Each structure stands twice: as structure tokens, then as C-alpha cells.
Amino acid sequence: MIKQKLSLKGRALRYLSMREHSRVELTRKLSPYADEPEEVEAVLNWLESSNFMSAERFSDSLVNRRSARFGNQRILAELQTHQLDSVEIQRVKEQLSETELERAVAVLHRKFPQAPADHEERMKQSRFLQQRGFSGKAIQQAMKMPREDAK
Known part of the structure; x- marks a missing residue:
């Protein structure tokens, strides 16, 4: 069968049916199959005008996938690599800032169910959250939260 x-x-449309993509991602994925760059631009313009592709849906999807594991800084950095406009990034930033402490506590308690026994362990847990992109303020507050509720 051919x-x-x-x-x-x-x-x-096949790519978008699997998950939301940014304009930059689709340009990169479709370019090898196009004879001319104008063809890709025409398809992307059609997708946006037909509402098959949306920067807002893409950013919401990315935040939804990443927010359970990563902090605001890391998520926003990833959004910036997709060259979204500053208005969209600001909207996401405001949305994420409301839940950063809750997410930091959840990530910390999932990875480290026991409170740190000494300074070295405390620094290890703080670095873990820092590498995940959480702010210093959220890390400090998350470290102070009691761990008996962790499962």
C-alpha cells in the first residue's frame, strides 16, 4: 500500500490535532515539506484566521502541562522561546503568580515528604525548587510549610 x-x-492540522502548537513550532515542523517559505506562511495565516491555531490556547495548554512541575520563571522562559507577544506573556504571568506558592509546596512535598533534618538537606530542597523555576519568595514560604499533610 502506498x-x-x-x-x-x-x-x-494533524500536528494541531495532537496538541496545541505555536506559530514558531509549526513553522519549524512544516518548513522541510514546503517548496517555498511563503507556502508555510499562507497555511499558518489560514490556520489563525480559521481559529485552528491560537496563541492564547497554546499558552494555556503549555501552562496546563507544565504548571504541576515547574515554577513561573521556567514556564515564562519557555513561552518566550515561542515568540508570543508581550500581552499574552503578561496575561500568563499574572495567572501563574496567583498559584506559585501552592505549586511550589506541592512539588516540594511530592519530592521531599520529610522536612529537612539539617542545613545541607534544606539547601538541597531549596536548590531543587530553584532549578524548577520557582521564585525565591515562593521557595522560602514553601520551605516553612509543615509537611504532615504530605502523602
Whole structure:
């Protein structure tokens, strides 16, 4: 059986059916299959005008996938790599700042159910949260939270 070659529009719709993509991602994924760069731009413009692709949906999807494991700084840095406009990034930043402490506590308690016994362990746990992109304020507050509720 011979596989039919997908059009650019078909490929783009297939990618978007799996998960939300940014314009930058789809450009990178579709470029090898296009004869000219204008073809990719035309498909992306059609996807946006048809509401198949949306920067807001993409950012909400990315935040939804990453927020249970990462802090604001890391999520915002990833959004910036997708070249979203500053208004969209600011909207996400405000949304994330409301829940950063809760997320930091959840991540910390999931990884380290026991409170730190000494200074070295405390620093290890703080570094863990810092590497995940949580702010210093959220890390300090999360470290002070009692651990008996952790499962």
C-alpha cells in the first residue's frame, strides 16, 4: 500500500490535532515539506484566521502541562522561546503568580515528604525548587510549610 503525501495544510492540522502548537513550532515542523517559505506562511495565516491555531490556547495548554512541575520563571522562559507577544506573556504571568506558592509546596512535598533534618538537606530542597523555576519568595514560604499533610 502506498502512503499518500500529506499537504502542508493536512500536516498542520494533524500536528494541531495532537496538541496545541505555536506559530514558531509549526513553522519549524512544516518548513522541510514546503517548496517555498511563503507556502508555510499562507497555511499558518489560514490556520489563525480559521481559529485552528491560537496563541492564547497554546499558552494555556503549555501552562496546563507544565504548571504541576515547574515554577513561573521556567514556564515564562519557555513561552518566550515561542515568540508570543508581550500581552499574552503578561496575561500568563499574572495567572501563574496567583498559584506559585501552592505549586511550589506541592512539588516540594511530592519530592521531599520529610522536612529537612539539617542545613545541607534544606539547601538541597531549596536548590531543587530553584532549578524548577520557582521564585525565591515562593521557595522560602514553601520551605516553612509543615509537611504532615504530605502523602
